[in-house]
Amino acid sequence: MSNPLTQLGDAGQAVWLDFVSREFLKEGGLEKLVREDGLTGVTSNPSIFEKAMGQGTAYDDSLQAFLKQSDADVVDVYEHLAIEDIRAAADILRPVYDRLDGLDGYVSLEVSPYLAMNTQDTLEEGRRLWAAVDRPNLMVKVPGTEAGVPAIRALIEDGINVNVTLLFSVDSYLAVAEAYVAGLEARAAAGKPVRGIASVASFFVSRIDAQIDKKIDKRLAGNDKDAATLKALKGKVAIANAKVAYQHYLESMQSDRWQALEAKGAAPQRLLWASTGVKNPDYPDTLYVDTLVGPDTVNTMPPKTMDAFRDHGKVARTIDTDIDAARQVLADVDRLGLDLPGITAALVEDGAQQFSDAADALLAGVAGKRTAFLGDALNAATLHLPDALQTAVDDTLARAAREGWTRRMWQGDATLWTNTDEAKWQGWFSAAQGRQVDAAAVRALADAVKQDGFRDAVLLGMGGSSLGPEVLARTLGCQGGAELHVLDSTDPAQIRKVQSLIDIDKTLFIVSSKSGSTLEPEILAAYFFEQAGRNGKQFVAVTDPGSKLEALAKADGYRAIFHGDATIGGRYSVLSVFGIVPFGIAGHDVERFFADTQAMVRACGPSAPPASNPGVQLGVAIGESVKAGRDKLTVIASPRIESIGSWLEQLLAESTGKEGKGVIPVDGEPLAGPDSYGNDRMFAYLRVAGDDAADLDAKVDALAAAGHPVVRITLARPELIGQEFFRWEVATAIAGAVIGIDPFDQPDVEASKIKTRALTDAFEKSGSLGDAAPLATDGHLAFYGDASLKADGTAGGILAAHLGRLSDHDYAAVLAYVERNAAHEAVLTGIRQAIRETSGCATVGGFGPRFLHSTGQAYKGGPNSGVFLQITADPATDLPIPGRRITFGVVIAAQAQGDLQVLVERGRRTLRVHIVGGDVDAGLAQLADAVSTALA
């Protein structure tokens, strides 16, 4: 039966629907329109899918089924759902396409709106979607922006149907029409067919009037002298613009170039009227259909406009009537300074932005559903922030969305940070997907090691090469493989301690160093190589290709060498061979570990919008906290994940602590009530479900209730720790972007190393480190510092003078170059607790030289808010280093001295207390007492 819609078809104008949804397709809505209204095409855009997918549950089954068989990124999920719809629509339209011999019957799917400004990406995306949808009656929708035009030409040349979207000005239309012709000509020149390729140029109508009318209304409100002409222009400009575009279309059909293509069977690129729903309720609801009727055109209508037109639309050829009047309208617009070119240019930008906002909302919706579906397979996080901080975080997340931070981070776009060498350090993304590690090789080594009867493995390495493996070992233990011991110290007592725990002949040594030139693993490897009877079969190297360590491993006949990726910095290397080889040797299933980790890698994926991207969200919260003066990130962890703070410390401090800015991580400080903390804190609580942590829970709740920023993270099981490694790596990189530093360098670490080297070199020659005279000596303790601290010369007096320098927002650092064991940790923690309770300042602690490769960067390069108490000791019994005149005792002393010199040079407030005589326990006990006295 005939109706105004079918009559449009009879008049040569194709009726398309600007809408799609799963329900509508399922319920037969599209088939009905084809059958009853002569509909011949469908268009979609990100806003349409946002509405379709954002509401109701129509997509849920499909989404769950897809997630079950893949660990897809949100954009993969969206695309999967969208492609299902687009294919369904294409199949419904296929009979139309066949009947009309490919002249109509198309459905359009838009390329990612995030790419509108990049030609190559748009082109690749167009090709990818074309292949993925795999239907001849698909039109890939590409914005007709400056960047889009060359992509359109290339897609046409490829033989891909294109719907050019976001056209507002006649000039952009002409550029697009030229691209179409040029693309076809290129095909013809290459001897390829031009028949069967379709394209439409989507000219947006109502949005132009909406903008012009706004300008006119403003002028009218100001009693403009041209009021009458202005009034007469309302609701006319968009139509006049479209009519003039159509005139160009007619002219182009006459050109020799077109005639030549037509003779080869090419179909014209039809003008398509888009944005034809009226925005102004005072206008007739069919305005932008009635006035633009004409042959070889398309009108794509939103459902409401289509219903209105079916009901009372008027079909009369209008597109090429009153052309003079149309030209006059445009001349008046120009004469009256309404700036149509300015308006159309802005509309292109707005249009691109609207679609990318819609895509953000859409992907956020999909991310939400994905998270809900994954349940506890994805570690949960909640952020509880004070209002002002929350507002700052929301603003920055919105900015991050606008500026595409997540995609840029994954692409290693250095402009996200300081535009120096950040792009060189992005291997950690691929490592997180398990791509850096050869799991089979790790398993083979683990099996062989087991067969050879190795019971223990000792890892010799520092910082990023030791902290990750240690946290993995402490959290997940040993799974039938060798028991892992981490040795990241030059303290003779600690070396002896590790040696006492192992049977040296049944031990595998993992010498781990990215650079392969770090002093500690080098001398430790030399020591244990001798102890193991120079048996290379007991040694494995993990190092970047071509390093000094690799050469040594070859020369000494190590049983295996695992290569790292030189585009990963040490602290981002836990998910590469540096974390995973020791983990595998302990008997763990590496593949399963990565499978468990992927939910977070996907959740933080390049297309996950910042506000629903767990890593970006956390990173923005950290960065904004730092900017708000809350730069002491206090780590709290429930028992089964307790050690993670030591890995987080390095990641955060070494990545962000530079140029006088950054995060000062606080780990291992006993948790207290809200009153014990200043407003320079942020808290991160990592909790494994089922851990006995009621006390921590209550304290953390109290902190949040008192207005401190609190991040709560829950792992359903400890095996999901890999997800936290990745979340925090992303968060740290993003925090770096917010703070405005390069999160991949460590510019101040080298300074201490240079001093240490100078000291050990001098020792090799002179046999002495040239220690200065102490300020004072009291019992086991000798003090070194500036004369102003001497006070009454007692330990308590000196410490009182030093700790008295702490003021609001400072932190106290207790850095001990002694054996790291539970007893010493307890004493040092007690000292920190006492300082915190008295001063209200944050406290950090570290064992040297371990912390030098971790938090040391921030102490020297970060904010100058640290008050440092360095503790050193005469070794009870020293240990020789094979082939060297220096001993381990000399090395650790030189390391302490070198670092202190740098701290002093950097204007840090320092005091060194040296335990004389070798009785470390007695010295520490005296120190703890003296601190209590000093604080009393």
Ligand SMILES: O=P(O)(O)OC[C@H]1O[C@](O)(CO)[C@@H](O)[C@@H]1O
């Ligand atoms: O793995 P490597 O090269 O021995 O370095 C160990 C650690 O030392 C540092 O370079 C700091 O000195 C860290 O960044 C790094 O994780």
